[in-house]
Amino acid sequence: GLLSQLNFQDPEAGRSSDAENGKVQNTSLQWLKCHNLSSTSCPFYQELDQSKCLWKGAEVSECEGASQSGVSSPNSGDDGDSETETEGDSESYTRERARQVRLPFSVEWIVDLNRNDFQQLLKQQVFTQEQLEFVHDMRRRSKNRLAAQRCRKRKLECINDLQCEINKLKTEREKLMMERSHLSQLRLKTCHSVSALCQKVCNEVNLKPDQLQVLAQYTSSDCPLSSLFPHVDSFVSQPDSLLQPQASLSACFGHLDMYTAAEEAPSSSTTDTVKGDGQRPL
DNA sequence: TCGTGATGTCATGAG
DNA sequence: CGCTCATGACATCAC
Numbered sequence: 001g002l003l004s005q006l007n008f009q010d011p012e013a014g015r016s017s018d019a020e021n022g023k024v025q026n027t028s029l030q031w032l033k034c035h036n037l038s039s040t041s042c043p044f045y046q047e048l049d050q051s052k053c054l055w056k057g058a059e060v061s062e063c064e065g066a067s068q069s070g071v072s073s074p075n076s077g078d079d080g081d082s083e084t085e086t087e088g089d090s091e092s093y094t095r096e097r098a099r100q101v102r103l104p105f106s107v108e109w110i111v112d113l114n115r116n117d118f119q120q121l122l123k124q125q126v127f128t129q130e131q132l133e134f135v136h137d138m139r140r141r142s143k144n145r146l147a148a149q150r151c152r153k154r155k156l157e158c159i160n161d162l163q164c165e166i167n168k169l170k171t172e173r174e175k176l177m178m179e180r181s182h183l184s185q186l187r188l189k190t191c192h193s194v195s196a197l198c199q200k201v202c203n204e205v206n207l208k209p210d211q212l213q214v215l216a217q218y219t220s221s222d223c224p225l226s227s228l229f230p231h232v233d234s235f236v237s238q239p240d241s242l243l244q245p246q247a248s249l250s251a252c253f254g255h256l257d258m259y260t261a262a263e264e265a266p267s268s269s270t271t272d273t274v275k276g277d278g279q280r281p282l
Numbered sequence: 283t284c285g286t287g288a289t290g291t292c293a294t295g296a297g
Numbered sequence: 298c299g300c301t302c303a304t305g306a307c308a309t310c311a312c
Binding site: 124140143144147148149151152154155 | 300302303304305
């Protein structure tokens, strides 16, 4: 029987008398019923009906006088303004203020009213200016308290999502780095193969200077093949060959095929190297 | 005693 | 124009 919370009878009394409980219960219930307020809009309704109008965790009030030191200050017995000394304990302070302004309803109940019900309450019930200010303040702070909780929850979720995104991007980066490394090795391997092939071709076929020039066109500075033609300017002037090595090599061998088709000649040497001025050294 | 996370509150802007 | 909500900033408390 902590119905005293409904109208904030003297907290030092611990609890109200049954007579007071009944009076407060009737006040709220009558008001609810008189104004056709939905019980769903008032979570307090059921508790009212069961004579159990409690604060959240209202067990505190059982020993409120002893444990809530913020309220149970030497001044708590009178109606003096204890604002400065009770701000640290919001719930106790609220309760104390409600008692001071003699609010006929539970703060929680008023706070939980939806907008329409609250407006209706204001129209039907006469409140003093002090009670009105208190009630509006309580509603504002209560709603803001919940809003802050939602806001913080969202912020944490946002931080968590961003952290997941970071992890995902890090994983993606690692994957791309590995792929790049793999492709780099593959390109190097391919270049070596082409280089060896070119050396073989150069050794086996008597390439003319202009044929060598054509071959050189499709080499790049970072490919071993370029070592075959170190003096040819076009080595570094073929950026496309870097971007499209397959196309370049294909074109390269296309040209070679064109040149070598007519004068195909086997050679026994595969170890000789091409060097010097771009002309065939052999 | 200091750092830190949780929470309440206020001020303010947007809808 | 008043109300509600979201959010940054600050204060307080507990650990």
